[in-house]
Amino acid sequence: MGAYVVRRLFFSLFVLWGAVTIIFVVLRLVPGDPAYIMLGPDADQAQVAALRAQLGLDQSLIQQYATYLANVVHLDFGESFRLNADSMSLVLQRVPATIQLATTALLLSLLIGLPLGVIAALRAHSWVDRAISVFSLMGQSTPSFWLGIVLILVFARGLKVLPSAGSGSWAHLVLPTITLALPFLAILVRLTRSGLLEVVHEGYVHTARAKGLGEGIVVLVHAMRNALIPIVTVVGLQFGALLGGTVIVETVFAWPGVGRLLIDSIGRRDYGVVQASILLVATIFVLINLLVDLLYGFLDPRVRLAGD
Amino acid sequence: MALLSVRDLRVEFATSGGVVTAVDGASFDVGAGETVALLGESGSGKSVTAQAVMGIVPKPAGRIPSGSISYDSKDLLAPGVAKGLRGREIAMVFQDPLSSLNPVFRVGAQIGEMFRRHRGASRREARAAALDLMKRVGIPAASKRLDDYPHQFSGGMRQRVMIAMALALSPRLLIADEPTTALDVTVQAQIMDLLTRLQAEEGMSLVLITHDLGVVAGVADRVILMYAGRVVETGPLREVYEHSGHPYTSGLMASIPALEGPRDRLVPIQGSPPDLLDLPSGCSFRPRCQYADEQCAEVEPVLRQLPDRASTHQAACHHPEGVLTDVH
Ligand SMILES: Nc1ncnc2c1ncn2[C@@H]1O[C@H](COP(=O)(O)OP(=O)(O)OP(=O)(O)O)[C@@H](O)[C@H]1O
Ligand code: SF4
Numbered sequence: 001m002g003a004y005v006v007r008r009l010f011f012s013l014f015v016l017w018g019a020v021t022i023i024f025v026v027l028r029l030v031p032g033d034p035a036y037i038m039l040g041p042d043a044d045q046a047q048v049a050a051l052r053a054q055l056g057l058d059q060s061l062i063q064q065y066a067t068y069l070a071n072v073v074h075l076d077f078g079e080s081f082r083l084n085a086d087s088m089s090l091v092l093q094r095v096p097a098t099i100q101l102a103t104t105a106l107l108l109s110l111l112i113g114l115p116l117g118v119i120a121a122l123r124a125h126s127w128v129d130r131a132i133s134v135f136s137l138m139g140q141s142t143p144s145f146w147l148g149i150v151l152i153l154v155f156a157r158g159l160k161v162l163p164s165a166g167s168g169s170w171a172h173l174v175l176p177t178i179t180l181a182l183p184f185l186a187i188l189v190r191l192t193r194s195g196l197l198e199v200v201h202e203g204y205v206h207t208a209r210a211k212g213l214g215e216g217i218v219v220l221v222h223a224m225r226n227a228l229i230p231i232v233t234v235v236g237l238q239f240g241a242l243l244g245g246t247v248i249v250e251t252v253f254a255w256p257g258v259g260r261l262l263i264d265s266i267g268r269r270d271y272g273v274v275q276a277s278i279l280l281v282a283t284i285f286v287l288i289n290l291l292v293d294l295l296y297g298f299l300d301p302r303v304r305l306a307g308d
Numbered sequence: 309m310a311l312l313s314v315r316d317l318r319v320e321f322a323t324s325g326g327v328v329t330a331v332d333g334a335s336f337d338v339g340a341g342e343t344v345a346l347l348g349e350s351g352s353g354k355s356v357t358a359q360a361v362m363g364i365v366p367k368p369a370g371r372i373p374s375g376s377i378s379y380d381s382k383d384l385l386a387p388g389v390a391k392g393l394r395g396r397e398i399a400m401v402f403q404d405p406l407s408s409l410n411p412v413f414r415v416g417a418q419i420g421e422m423f424r425r426h427r428g429a430s431r432r433e434a435r436a437a438a439l440d441l442m443k444r445v446g447i448p449a450a451s452k453r454l455d456d457y458p459h460q461f462s463g464g465m466r467q468r469v470m471i472a473m474a475l476a477l478s479p480r481l482l483i484a485d486e487p488t489t490a491l492d493v494t495v496q497a498q499i500m501d502l503l504t505r506l507q508a509e510e511g512m513s514l515v516l517i518t519h520d521l522g523v524v525a526g527v528a529d530r531v532i533l534m535y536a537g538r539v540v541e542t543g544p545l546r547e548v549y550e551h552s553g554h555p556y557t558s559g560l561m562a563s564i565p566a567l568e569g570p571r572d573r574l575v576p577i578q579g580s581p582p583d584l585l586d587l588p589s590g591c592s593f594r595p596r597c598q599y600a601d602e603q604c605a606e607v608e609p610v611l612r613q614l615p616d617r618a619s620t621h622q623a624a625c626h627h628p629e630g631v632l633t634d635v636h
């Protein structure tokens with residue numbers, strides 16, 4: 001078990017290194033020089049050159065990368081070009097808002113997705129199952145930006161029952177949460193349905209019935225506990241997509257989270273903030289995956305013992 | 309008055325190929341404290357019969373359109389009745405103990421669940437009761453193994469766990485569906501010994517579903533032979549063995565040299581098992597029967613007493629005389 005955890009941690013560090021490296025390369029591949037963008041179209045060559053030197057952009061890419069990595073290790077992403085503040089601090093300020101949104105979306109998905117999946121599996125091939133399937137298919141294929149705009153039009157502009165943008169109250173959280181949750185919820189429904197259908201014909205489910213247990217216990221305890229093993233794995237992986245979704249949802253709803261900061265910063269080539277955001281999001285993702293791995297071991301004793 | 313009485317039981321499954329009649333008018337009795345062997349080739353409907361008695365025929369594919377099952381004068385097919393008796397009065401042990409135990413729960417908890425859910429026992433009481441049962445079914449170092457998971461046990465030990473679970477609430481009827489088929493030969497005898505010992509101790513009835521005639525020889529009072537969802541012969545073990553009144557039975561028996569001899573499996577009789585979606589008219593054994601004639605093609609034989617034999621010995625064949633004289 002100890003060796004396994006060490007190996008897992010090492011791999012996580014590797015993933016983080018990959019993320020910061022890719023974003024470094026990508027930022028320098030996309031056209032647009034931050035010095036130009038910051039100074040505006042009126043700046044002359046000398047001003048641009050001076051700023052480039054100040055930002056270290058005149059060095060070779062290798063040199064820049066070495067400096068960058070050294071700084072990353074110290075979580076030092078430099079000043080934001082745009083906001084004149086420490087990049088990491090800027091990002092960290094935005095983290096609670098994103099976590100809040102992601103958590104409510106996750107909870108909503110679990111609260112609705114799991115029961116819907118169970119119902120669909122128990123009523124497999126009935127009209128209820130079909131209706132749920134259609135719902136989840138639509139949920140999976142509806143683009144978030146479109147759904148977000150439709151929800152704003154209906155509930156904010158039309159019915160005027162919820163605010164269209166911004167933050168500050170629970171009401172502000174409703175529409176972004178629904179928008180962010182829907183695709184994830186839809187996947188959860190399908191996973192739960194198929195996961196449960198896969199185990200309902202297993203011998204131990206028959207045994208549970210033969211033991212005279214109630215159908216609720218048979219399905220929700222004996223079958224579901226086994227079905228959860230693959231569900232948890234995929235949920236962990238899909239959580240990355242949910243984090244990615246925050247970028248769009250936060251932009252549509254002007255939610256003051258990391259995602260919106262990231263989009264703004266990319267537009268302005270605010271390297272420091274972009275890199276800090278990516279590292280942070282990647283770290284959250286890696287942590288979630290670690291958690292899922294531990295949970296997996298907890299859910300499946302066969303894995304737990306094999307790791308010993 | 310029999311403890312369990314099955315009459316004209318029919319069980320159908322809706323499949324993609326059409327409706328399969330897995331059990332087609334089966335009738336039999338099991339007396340209190342009796343050991344009855346349910347024999348038959350693969351697909352003859354033994355397991356489905358057991359499922360019907362337990363009230364666990366897979367839904368929605370399966371249904372019971374007609375017939376009756378009564379247990380202790382209660383109608384097991386009436387809504388909710390089987391559910392109330394399952395686990396408490398009627399228990400079951402399955403063929404493959406690995407897939408029949410839940411892989412994610414500790415065996416102690418799986419046994420203890422019987423006491424917790426049926427008797428409202430506390431966690432500690434259930435644990436103590438599970439430990440007693442594990443000792444009783446002969447699991448060594450039971451107190452240490454209480455918290456192990458099924459995959460940490462050997463096949464034989466897993467089946468002991470299954471048996472412990474089935475016996476938890478002292479049922480009066482135990483159905484064991486090929487309890488030794490998935491096990492090593494050396495372990496098979498131990499599990500059979502355990503089952504017969506426990507049956508004697510508990511005084512319960514035992515329905516033993518099996519392929520293995522050797523298993524049956526030692527323990528069963530009576531045998532019931534099934535073919536294509538029907539009971540084709542039934543009677544006291546020795547009686548049926550020595551004077552089989554159905555060609556199917558005599559085909560099966562022909563493979564064993566002596567009742568107490570070396571163990572033997574049912575060798576398939578010549579010809580292939582019937583296609584349940586396309587059964588022949590009249591007697592379903594007809595395509596494989598050397599005695600078949602026109603009557604066999606037209607009239608479906610019913611169970612009746614054999615000439616010159618005890619009333620408890622019955623076969624569903626138009627020409628039992630031929631069978632009786634030919635073989636012996
Ligand atoms: N859930 C099901 N759905 C459809 N058909 C089924 C189902 N269960 C059983 N059957 C069919 O019913 C018939 C009888 O099956 P059953 O399992 O009772 O046979 P068996 O005598 O126990 O055989 P075996 O010795 O192989 O266990 C088979 O032809 C099988 O295909
Ligand atoms: S009824 Fe006819 S076909 Fe069927 S077993 Fe008897 S002799 Fe053979």
Ligand SMILES: [Mg+2]
Nearest residue numbers: 354355356485
């Ligand atoms: Mg079977």
